[in-house]
Amino acid sequence: MEITNNLENLGVFKDFSDGTLKTVFDAGGKQIIEVALLMNKDTMDVVCVPTHHFCNLGCKMCHLTNKGLNKQMKAISTKNFIEALIKSVTKQVNDSNIRRTDKKNLLISFMGVGEPLLNLKLIEEVHNNEQYLKNVLGYKEIGYAISTMMPTDVSKLIGLVNRLNIPLKLHFSLHTPIDQDRKNLIPSTKVSVEEALIGLVNFRSIVQDNSKIMEKYVYFHRTNDPIEIHYTLMENVNDSENTLKIMCELLKKYRVPIKFIRFNPLNNLHISLKEDLWVSTIKNNVEGLRVKTYSPPGREIGSSCGEFTKHYYHEEIETPEQLKEFKEWKKKHQIS
Numbered sequence: 517m518e519i520t521n522n523l524e525n526l527g528v529f530k531d532f533s534d535g536t537l538k539t540v541f542d543a544g545g546k547q548i549i550e551v552a553l554l555m556n557k558d559t560m561d562v563v564c565v566p567t568h569h570f571c572n573l574g575c576k577m578c579h580l581t582n583k584g585l586n587k588q589m590k591a592i593s594t595k596n597f598i599e600a601l602i603k604s605v606t607k608q609v610n611d612s613n614i615r616r617t618d619k620k621n622l623l624i625s626f627m628g629v630g631e632p633l634l635n636l637k638l639i640e641e642v643h644n645n646e647q648y649l650k651n652v653l654g655y656k657e658i659g660y661a662i663s664t665m666m667p668t669d670v671s672k673l674i675g676l677v678n679r680l681n682i683p684l685k686l687h688f689s690l691h692t693p694i695d696q697d698r699k700n701l702i703p704s705t706k707v708s709v710e711e712a713l714i715g716l717v718n719f720r721s722i723v724q725d726n727s728k729i730m731e732k733y734v735y736f737h738r739t740n741d742p743i744e745i746h747y748t749l750m751e752n753v754n755d756s757e758n759t760l761k762i763m764c765e766l767l768k769k770y771r772v773p774i775k776f777i778r779f780n781p782l783n784n785l786h787i788s789l790k791e792d793l794w795v796s797t798i799k800n801n802v803e804g805l806r807v808k809t810y811s812p813p814g815r816e817i818g819s820s821c822g823e824f825t826k827h828y829y830h831e832e833i834e835t836p837e838q839l840k841e842f843k844e845w846k847k848k849h850q851i852s
């Protein structure tokens with residue numbers, strides 16, 4: 517494989533509070549690829565990458581989703597993805613690509629725009645090009661993570677990961693344990709909450725039985741548990757006492773670690789102030805379960821999909837005020 521030169525670089529943006537870099541590319545005709553390079557790990561680079569150029573799956577808490585824009589999701593091709601990845605972790609010095617850091621390993625985290633389960637081909641082909649990426653970029657090991665809201669079940673993912681021995685951690689965007697509420701919040705999900713949790717537990721047991729995967733796991737993930745629930749607490753949406761009670765029962769039954777991701781408010785959705793209550797109640801009720809809270813890095817440059825860089829996806833429908841806000845943001849954060 518050769519590094520292609522298909523992409524226009526629209527800018528590199530920096531969060532000066534924590535060093536996160538976001539590089540935005542156009543693959544032609546406003547087909548955006550946005551890659552964030554996180555600086556929050558000592559021994560590995562973490563890149564947060566998309567699987568699609570746009571996403572219209574309509575999750576209510578997503579900064580990218582916009583019903584006013586009639587644009588289809590388009591899967592990112594492997595060659596454009598690899599070009600974007602290489603150009604995001606390197607900078608051009610005298611016609612050569614020099615890596616921005618000297619960290620030993622790389623974690624490719626499919627948690628950006630799009631839905632990884634709807635572009636498994638990309639994950640498979642990136643993994644097939646792993647040796648090429650190691651040669652070009654000098655990483656010793658490459659690991660993988662995905663975040664999915666489950667527009668389909670995880671059986672195909674399980675088959676892929678097990679067949680190719682991919683050290684991949686599966687993060688499930690649950691956001692409420694009540695089926696009807698989840699359907700309202702995440703309309704494109706096609707599985708019930710319990711079906712999703714059964715799929716997660718199945719993924720865990722197959723991955724933990726695969727010694728080739730588990731021996732690579734230690735480089736990338738703190739525990740040997742390859743599954744995790746993501747939950748963003750929003751006021752009066754998914755933070756009630758009854759919801760917490762149901763959540764505790766499900767966690768007792770399936771024992772999946774849970775991480776609370778702090779919400780960046782959007783439209784009429786607000787951050788819940790009950791995070792401490794949820795964490796302590798779960799810890800007290802579900803003995804020994806891993807419960808964590810997390811503020812995603814890169815807040816100033818958009819830790820949620822499309823946040824701040826929304827301009828590149830929504831240019832056609834943005835208001836003069838939004839354009840002004842984008843220009844001010846760009847002036848403050850663009851470094852090249």
Ligand code: SF4
Pocket residue numbers: 571572573574575578579580581628629630631665821
């Ligand atoms: S949260 Fe992810 S899956 Fe949902 S609309 Fe946004 S990009 Fe798409």
